[in-house]
Each structure stands twice: as structure tokens, then as C-alpha cells.
Amino acid sequence: MHNLKIISGTAHAELAKSICEYLKLTVCDAYVGRFSEGEIRVKINENVRGKDVFVIQPTCSPPNENLMELLVIIDALKRASSARITAVIPYFGYARQDRKDQPRVPITAKLVANLLTTAGANRILTVDLHAGQIQGFFDIPVDHLFAIGVFHDYFARLKLKDIVVVSPDVGSIKMARAYAKRIGAGLAIIDKRRESPEKTEAMHLLGEVDGKNAIIVDDIIATGGSLIEAVGALKKYKAKSVRAAISHGVLSGPAIERVEKCKDLQELVITDSIPLEDHKKHPRIKVLSLAPLLGEAIRRIHHEESVSSLFD
Numbered sequence: 001m002h003n004l005k006i007i008s009g010t011a012h013a014e015l016a017k018s019i020c021e022y023l024k025l026t027v028c029d030a031y032v033g034r035f036s037e038g039e040i041r042v043k044i045n046e047n048v049r050g051k052d053v054f055v056i057q058p059t060c061s062p063p064n065e066n067l068m069e070l071l072v073i074i075d076a077l078k079r080a081s082s083a084r085i086t087a088v089i090p091y092f093g094y095a096r097q098d099r100k101d102q103p104r105v106p107i108t109a110k111l112v113a114n115l116l117t118t119a120g121a122n123r124i125l126t127v128d129l130h131a132g133q134i135q136g137f138f139d140i141p142v143d144h145l146f147a148i149g150v151f152h153d154y155f156a157r158l159k160l161k162d163i164v165v166v167s168p169d170v171g172s173i174k175m176a177r178a179y180a181k182r183i184g185a186g187l188a189i190i191d192k193r194r195e196s197p198e199k200t201e202a203m204h205l206l207g208e209v210d211g212k213n214a215i216i217v218d219d220i221i222a223t224g225g226s227l228i229e230a231v232g233a234l235k236k237y238k239a240k241s242v243r244a245a246i247s248h249g250v251l252s253g254p255a256i257e258r259v260e261k262c263k264d265l266q267e268l269v270i271t272d273s274i275p276l277e278d279h280k281k282h283p284r285i286k287v288l289s290l291a292p293l294l295g296e297a298i299r300r301i302h303h304e305e306s307v308s309s310l311f312d
Helices: 013-023 063-079 108-119 132-137 148-158 170-183 225-236 255-261 291-302
Strands: 004-008 030-034 040-044 052-056 084-089 123-127 142-145 163-167 186-196 199-206 213-221 241-249 265-271 285-288
Touching (some): 004 013, 004 291, 013 052, 030 063, 040 063, 052 291, 063 084, 063 108, 084 291, 132 142, 142 291, 148 285, 163 170, 170 213, 186 225, 225 241, 225 255, 225 265
Parallel strands (some): 004 052, 052 084, 084 123, 123 142, 163 186, 241 265, 265 285
Antiparallel strands (some): 030 040
């Protein structure tokens, strides 16, 4: 794989290193820093002419800095005559604004797609998009991976009985149904009413959770309000235990404080699509690595092999 190069931005260098360990490669030598006034400065210190280059950069917090850094790296690679540039974005930021649900609001997911394509990306590799239709915002190939296999392997090791997979809202039903089918478990749905963009009120529960081990599944945990509401509803309906499997641990604002206070939440399982900072670490937060999944996808893309078989 001498034509394969892995470059990392500053958003998640640890994940890039883990992916390289899986592929038995080293991270490409590149300088990614700042000028004195804060402008992003990039210099690729290796020859990448004619190479198949993968840039590892989740657009997590701070999203503007990390997105702009990714665009500058892609531009540097394009001008260095790379044969193909794949943006590996484990967490795709700005995805929550994927449609006009109110008057005079932007569709930022489409804007970011345009920016990446204009910068020179030839392909996108991402995990658990907030909305599947975002793939259609791109005019270049998008490989959309799912973290379900990573979570399934973890929960299989726990050997839980009487599992029910819970969708915390109507928008996550499709994901919850896929998890329930994969695990061989029942399905429940929490019907909630959103009072504001940051506050929700749980209303009803559809499905049977009495005496069962509930696993809440979702793609993003931001402030944690929806999750805590869901845990409270499940305990109200006499669930035996409550765990959560959430792909992207944004964990902004009061999220960690809410997890600490919610004793009914036995475990919050997230992936390392976003680096977990030291001050956010908590004994009930378990982080699973996406490196083997992303590494295998990169290997298959490089060798022009099927990526869809990773979903089986």
C-alpha cells in the first residue's frame, strides 16, 4: 500500500494514529498550525504526487476551526497533485441543519458539502450521519458507515438478557429498528414533545419495557437533555436497567453534569468519532474505537473493493 497516505488534522490525531496502526502505516508528515494572527497554516512535508490520500478530521468542537482546517489541508493536497483525496469525517458537523424547517434558515449540511467539493475532495467517508439524505447533498461519492457493528460486539460481550432497544424520539426509529434487528431484541419508542431547541418533555412510551434491559440508541448526544428525559420515562415504565449507545459524544454544555446526576443511567456508550477530553471523562462513559471500522473501509476503498460488505 505504498501509494496510500494518511494525513491528520489537529481535531483527532489519536484516532488517525489508531487507524494507521490498524493499516500498519505511519501518519504522513505534515505541519498543521497557525500563523501569529490565527490563520491556519499547512505544509505537506512528504511527496504526495499521484498518491491516494485520506485526511482524518472530524468537524467537532470547535467546528469552524476544524472545518476550515480540513478545507485548507484538502487544498494543499490538491495543489500537490494528489491522485485522489478522501475526507474522512467520523463526525460530520453542521449536519443538524439539513432542511428548512423554519422560514429564513440555512441548510448548512448542503453548504458544507459544497465547500468540501469546491476545496478539492474527491470522496467522503463518514459515520452515522444525522440524516441519511445528506449523502445526496454531495456530487462526489460518499461512503456512509454505521457504528452498529461496534456497539453490537460490545453488548454481545455483556451477555444481557431480555433486551429492548429504545428510540428516544421519532427521528431515531429507523436506527433503533436496525439495532433491534441486529441484536434480536424488542423495540420501543418514546413519543416526546419538544418545547424549545434545547428542552424536551417526554410524553408516552410505545412498546413493552417492564422488567427489560433497555438500550437507548441515537446518533448524537449534545447537552444530554433528551437522553435524561428518555431514561426517566423508561424508569417510570419499570425498565430493569437503562444503557445508552450513542454514536457521537458531543457532550456540550451541562451534558457531563447531567450524566453524573442521572443514577438510573447505568452506562453511556459512545464512539471515539469525537475525542473525549479529560474533563469530560466519567466512570459511566465507555468509549469504543472506530479505528478498525474506518481502517478497513480505507483499505477497501484504496484497493477498489466493496465497502458495503462492512454492513453485513
